[in-house]
Amino acid sequence: MLHVFRLLVACWNKTIRRDRTWALLFALLIAQAVPVSSPSIAVAAEADKATVLILDASGSMWGRLKDGQTKIEVARDVLGGFLLSRDASVPLGAVAYGHNRKGDCSDIEVISPVSGQGAVVLAQRLDRISPKGKTPLGQSLLLAAREVPRTAEEADIVLVTDGLETCGVDPCEVAKSLANEGIKLRAHVVGFGLTVAEANTLACVPEATGGLLMRPQSGAELAEALARVSAEIPAAAPVGTRLFFSYPGSMPDSYQWTLRDEQTGLEKVLATVSGDARYQAFPIEVAAGAYTAIVTAKAGRGETSFVVGSEPQDIYVVMKGQLPVIALRDRGPYAARGESVVIDLRFLQAGQEEGGAAFALRLYSAGGESITYSTVDGKEGSKSASINLPAEPGRYILKLETWGEEVLEELEIVAETDPEVSLMAPVSVEPGAEIQIQSTGSQMRSDHIEIWQGDTQIGWAVTLASLSEGNKLTAPEEPGTYDIVYVSTNTAWDRVEKARVQIEVGTVQDDATGAGALRKKVEAGTEQRGGTEQGAVGTYQHEVGEDSVYACAGPAPCQITDAATGLSFLLPAGWWTDQPSQEAYTAGQQEAGVRVPPHVNVFRTGSNDAFVLGPHQWSSFNGPCEDVGDLGQFCMFSSSDVEVLSAFQLIKATLIWQPVSVPIVSAPPAPVSAPDFAGEVMKQMAGEDPQTKAMLNALLGAAQNAGPNGEIDQGAVLNALLGAMQAGEMEGQACADALGHGPDRCENGKEAGGKAWSDYPHRCLPGDKTTPSCDIRDQESGLAFYLPENWVADVQAASPHPRAEFVQKTGSAHSIWLNPENWPLGDRGCYLTRAGSLCADPDQSDDDLVRALQTLQFTLTTGEVIRRCADEACEFKYPNPPVISGRMPALWSVEAARQREDGRYSTWFFDRDRGGNFKLIGLNQDEGENCREAAANQLLCEFTPYISEAEFGLIRSNLVVGGASGQPAALNGQQLLDLLAPSRKAAQ
Numbered sequence: 001m002l003h004v005f006r007l008l009v010a011c012w013n014k015t016i017r018r019d020r021t022w023a024l025l026f027a028l029l030i031a032q033a034v035p036v037s038s039p040s041i042a043v044a045a046e047a048d049k050a051t052v053l054i055l056d057a058s059g060s061m062w063g064r065l066k067d068g069q070t071k072i073e074v075a076r077d078v079l080g081g082f083l084l085s086r087d088a089s090v091p092l093g094a095v096a097y098g099h100n101r102k103g104d105c106s107d108i109e110v111i112s113p114v115s116g117q118g119a120v121v122l123a124q125r126l127d128r129i130s131p132k133g134k135t136p137l138g139q140s141l142l143l144a145a146r147e148v149p150r151t152a153e154e155a156d157i158v159l160v161t162d163g164l165e166t167c168g169v170d171p172c173e174v175a176k177s178l179a180n181e182g183i184k185l186r187a188h189v190v191g192f193g194l195t196v197a198e199a200n201t202l203a204c205v206p207e208a209t210g211g212l213l214m215r216p217q218s219g220a221e222l223a224e225a226l227a228r229v230s231a232e233i234p235a236a237a238p239v240g241t242r243l244f245f246s247y248p249g250s251m252p253d254s255y256q257w258t259l260r261d262e263q264t265g266l267e268k269v270l271a272t273v274s275g276d277a278r279y280q281a282f283p284i285e286v287a288a289g290a291y292t293a294i295v296t297a298k299a300g301r302g303e304t305s306f307v308v309g310s311e312p313q314d315i316y317v318v319m320k321g322q323l324p325v326i327a328l329r330d331r332g333p334y335a336a337r338g339e340s341v342v343i344d345l346r347f348l349q350a351g352q353e354e355g356g357a358a359f360a361l362r363l364y365s366a367g368g369e370s371i372t373y374s375t376v377d378g379k380e381g382s383k384s385a386s387i388n389l390p391a392e393p394g395r396y397i398l399k400l401e402t403w404g405e406e407v408l409e410e411l412e413i414v415a416e417t418d419p420e421v422s423l424m425a426p427v428s429v430e431p432g433a434e435i436q437i438q439s440t441g442s443q444m445r446s447d448h449i450e451i452w453q454g455d456t457q458i459g460w461a462v463t464l465a466s467l468s469e470g471n472k473l474t475a476p477e478e479p480g481t482y483d484i485v486y487v488s489t490n491t492a493w494d495r496v497e498k499a500r501v502q503i504e505v506g507t508v509q510d511d512a513t514g515a516g517a518l519r520k521k522v523e524a525g526t527e528q529r530g531g532t533e534q535g536a537v538g539t540y541q542h543e544v545g546e547d548s549v550y551a552c553a554g555p556a557p558c559q560i561t562d563a564a565t566g567l568s569f570l571l572p573a574g575w576w577t578d579q580p581s582q583e584a585y586t587a588g589q590q591e592a593g594v595r596v597p598p599h600v601n602v603f604r605t606g607s608n609d610a611f612v613l614g615p616h617q618w619s620s621f622n623g624p625c626e627d628v629g630d631l632g633q634f635c636m637f638s639s640s641d642v643e644v645l646s647a648f649q650l651i652k653a654t655l656i657w658q659p660v661s662v663p664i665v666s667a668p669p670a671p672v673s674a675p676d677f678a679g680e681v682m683k684q685m686a687g688e689d690p691q692t693k694a695m696l697n698a699l700l701g702a703a704q705n706a707g708p709n710g711e712i713d714q715g716a717v718l719n720a721l722l723g724a725m726q727a728g729e730m731e732g733q734a735c736a737d738a739l740g741h742g743p744d745r746c747e748n749g750k751e752a753g754g755k756a757w758s759d760y761p762h763r764c765l766p767g768d769k770t771t772p773s774c775d776i777r778d779q780e781s782g783l784a785f786y787l788p789e790n791w792v793a794d795v796q797a798a799s800p801h802p803r804a805e806f807v808q809k810t811g812s813a814h815s816i817w818l819n820p821e822n823w824p825l826g827d828r829g830c831y832l833t834r835a836g837s838l839c840a841d842p843d844q845s846d847d848d849l850v851r852a853l854q855t856l857q858f859t860l861t862t863g864e865v866i867r868r869c870a871d872e873a874c875e876f877k878y879p880n881p882p883v884i885s886g887r888m889p890a891l892w893s894v895e896a897a898r899q900r901e902d903g904r905y906s907t908w909f910f911d912r913d914r915g916g917n918f919k920l921i922g923l924n925q926d927e928g929e930n931c932r933e934a935a936a937n938q939l940l941c942e943f944t945p946y947i948s949e950a951e952f953g954l955i956r957s958n959l960v961v962g963g964a965s966g967q968p969a970a971l972n973g974q975q976l977l978d979l980l981a982p983s984r985k986a987a988q
Contacts, residue, residue: 048153050091050114051230052144055079056161056192057099059929060945061131063162063193064828064842065218071162071193072131074219079126079160082226083119090230091115093147094122097140098133103930103942105136105167105949114147134949137161138169141187141205145178154184156211158229160222162192163917164201166948172204179208186211188229192222196356197375212279228276240312242281243293245273247319250355252297255319257282262290262305281314293317299352321352321402324359324378327630328400328409331440336415337491338391340871341443342464343398345376345385348629354378359408363387364397374871376400384469386445388871389415421498423486426616428504432769435473435484435503439464442488442498445870449473450485451772458482460775474772479506551576551605557650565598567631570654572647577602597631598657609644611636611651628655757809760792765809778802783818783835786859788852801836806856814849816840816856832920832943834895834908835860858912863895873954887958889951892919897961900924904938905961917946921955935959 061072086092093114101107111129112122141157148155157178165171178185188211191199199215206213214225245255254274260267273282286308293315294303300321306313329344343361353359358378363371372388387398393416400408421441429435437449445465451458453476462473476482486499552558554573561568562580571577580600599614614632615625623638634655636648757765764774764787774787778795781802787793790811795804804818817823819836829842831853838857840849867876869888876894877885882905884897891913897905906924913919920943922928928941934956942952 048151050093050148050152050155051086052093052095052114052147052155052157053079054140054144054157054159054161055094055096055111055126055129056135056159056163057096057129057131058133058135058163058166058945059098059102059131060135060163061098063945065193069219072129074222075160075192076127076129078219078222078226080123081223082230083123085227086119086230088119091149092122093144094126095140095144095147096126096129097136098131099129100132102132103134103932105134105139107133108136108140108143110143110147114149134166135161135163135945136167136169137165137171137202138174139167141171141174141178142169145181145185148183148185152183155186156229157185157187158190158226159187159205160190160192160226161202162194163946164198164948166946168949171202172208175205175208179210185209188212189214190222190225190229191215193217200357200375228279240283240285241306241308242283242312242314243295244281244314244316245278245295245319246316247300247302247321250353250358251278252300252319252352254278255295255297258294258296259284259286260292260294262292267294295319297321297352323402323406323408324351324353324380325349326400326409328398328411330411330413331443333414333416333419333441334389335419335442335444335447335488336389336391336393336417337444338389338872340386340388340445342445342468343383343385343387343443345383345400346630347378347380347383350378350380353402360401360403361385361387362399362401363389364399366395366397368397371396382468382470384465386465386468386871393417418490421486421488423484423499423501425484425501425503428506429475430507431475431477431479431505432767432772433475435475437473437484439486439499442486444488446868447486447488447498450487451476452483452485453480459772461487462773472773474769474774475503475505476772477769481505547578548576549579562598562600566658567598567600568654568656568658569651571602572650574605575602575647576605599632602651604644604647609637609639609641611648613655626652628652631655631657757792760794760807762787762793762795764789764791766790778804782862784859784861785835786855788855791852802862806852808848808852811848812844812846814840814844814852816849816852818856818860831857831918833857833860834910834920835862854912854918857918858910861895861908863898863908865893866896868893883960883962885960887954889954892951892955897923909955911951913946918944919947919951920944921947921952923959923961932956935961 055075057072061075062070064070065074083092091114092112094111095108096111097108099107100109111125137159141159144157144159148157175187178187187205187209189199189202189205191202191214194202194215196215199213203213205211212229214221214228216222216225243257254272255278256272257270258267259270270284271282288308288310290305290307292303292305295301295317297319300319302317302319304315304317306315325348327346327348331342331344334341345361354377356377357375359376360373361376362373365371371390374385374387376383376385389396394414396413396415398411398413400410402408419441421439424438425435439449443464445468446463448461448463449467450461451473458476462471467473473484482503482505484501484503485497488496488498490496550558550560550562550571552560552571552573552575557570557572559568560571560577565580565582567580578601580598582595582598584594584596597614599612599616602611602613604610612635613628615635623636625633625635628634634648634652636644639645757763757768761770762776762778763770770776774789775784776787776793777784781795781797783795783802783804785793785804787806788808790809791806792809793804793806795802798819801819803820806816806818808814817839818833820839823830823837823839825839825841830837830839832838833856838853838860840853866878866884867874867888869890869892871890873887873889875885875887877883878896880896882897882899884894884905884907886894888894888909889911892909892911894910895908897907900906904924906922908925909921909923911919922941922943923934924939925941925943928943930952931939931941932952934940938959938961940952940956940959
């Protein structure tokens, strides 16, 4: 019988394997020739298809989704339904990892071999899995591939994971090897709860094998993802034409197929495709002839011409997505130190791709060879962009590219070993106001800006990396003369001062660029003068200032286009402006020929009302300002007049700046027709706050009621705006008073039991910051943290960790608690920090709360950070007792060590990776996991998921800890075993 079996196998390998009928016959012969232990194994042996499910059971699966459920609980429920609903005729196997032991990369188990086993039994086995350990993706893929029966002609591996590889086996390389197997093996990645950046890291797996990449964020999306990977792919028609959608970026939610007959010129819309159909071929039946297939999506289009004959063919139509409008500025010469430098990059307008890693910022040598790259998100606004420059000085090319290698912007930069730095700051600024600074030279992410008064540093330094992420440099609260100092380091990490400028903090100087002078100009413009006067652009009413350049007599708003600057906007009737200019404010910059974005003053005839675009200095006491992109700030002197408020919104909504590269023709202001007026406003509505959007929608509605000659009834516009504003005020003030309150409750539309914002000892509010940079150090408790914008905090000293309450003043008015005494939700909604447990109601989660939690989780500490690595691994050393030194992975940080009561020294190593995950390793800290001995008798433990073996190993193998004499604090053997006990028990 054994000889017969071998003969059958040989026949299979040579001739039978590719034919379905012979394969079935062969399976029957084997069933007769070889004893079969169970019906399920027989099913697996007969099938030419198979599926292997890989389930992530690492410790991070206990993390919670936005609805408060843990990922593992949701995964169990969804997998139960998936197993019952899938095609049972396709044999299924299951592999899990991380469910038996903590910190063990070999903890991978075949839960069920590939078979026709019942869904209920397998679901019960998966329900008993309890997440504990690491994330060995590469090894799990290899094991799953080995489980595919050799009889299978095609197979699917479905990897469900909530994290990235932490055990050192590259899943990309594994996927490439699987693609070269003898069967058609597709590996799908279902990234449960992954960020866009994390999912993109694993995109190589489906790309190499022809699988799918999905990123479900909820139970419903996970169920949909599993249904997609198990869906039957329709067989190709023997004859016909199929259209395939192709796009190098992320798949649009839907797209439309259109076919143009080139003989008649007629275009016919075929279908709008969405859901799973987006990934499948679109068959068409047309007569022989020439055609063009057209695909259109929300922000993209593509077309391909082809000829239909008698042969079947596949037509691929590549969509070209709408590209962003960007500004890439040179701030060099940059530091050639082999470290990361900040790149000044801003998206003026977003395109088709807005994901977290939508574009690549690539660095090339002068000869065109690619050196390195970093990812850039595609949303509108300033980017926290950086690139790792080599240590070799010279010229390099910086390009912002799509993943299809289309170059959006290109810039030649210079790198020097010790570049000079220039620092620009205003001459004077109000106390507590933001200091607008610019610098050129060096630009390392770790370079920082300090404020000094004499020999005393004021507050904490702000790094260039922090500034690029949207944080601010804030003036001291005390008036006086200060120095703004740009500080870098040399190759030995010694402090080096690179530039220094002086600034006055106090009342802004009343010069030609100050707010006081502007107020005088407004008042001068209200003097009554008889008759009329001839201005630069026509004849106007009197009461217009003598330096008027543009004015609008009405009755409708006027379109203004300034030829010298390229600035345009709609000017309301009864308002006028002086000359828009790009001349720098300071004499030094003017002598150097520096050009800045356009600035202009706008005045209301017959009143003291005025607006300023791009003010040199501005105090919040004057009135509010709003960000208008590359034009900077648009500010107004405080007013409650609805006509002034509506005029401000009208100008802000229609501001457009087209830097002058070709001549622009200035024209006298003229009333604008309703369609043009609405169109200009609609261009600028993206990104506005809800009340502004409501006002602009009201404005557009009123603008449609044009007069017989196309003019707009400005009275109707103002009435519509007034209604929208009053509605917004009613909604915003339903539960507010003059003081403002923290986490209070509303009773009958009024506050109850509130607490004034001024009662909080730590505040980061506009015009009310207890520290200039919002970097807080509570003196009584020793707790330090970065307080997010528009948040306040109250801290109480307690043991073993301080307690704190954090409250958001605006928006959703969230509250966060550090080490709460009685948290009603158990572990739900709580996150580990270096200062204890940080908790917030997960049912109230939104983007504001997530950002605040991430900021606090990363910065809360009672210690002192002594070193932060940039984009490369780095050395650290703290010479003061207790001595600590070693080496950390890229992006990791370390605190100064402290001596415990038992004589040992403790510290924290921490990181927040590019996916936003917080990672924490403790030296001689209590209650850690996967603890291992490091240095001499020192215990290093993991406190969060997502930590790779390479990261942990680098810290562990280089760590040196000692006392004042440099000798490590010793532990006897029994003490070390006692400390290792939790890890040893788990390992058993």
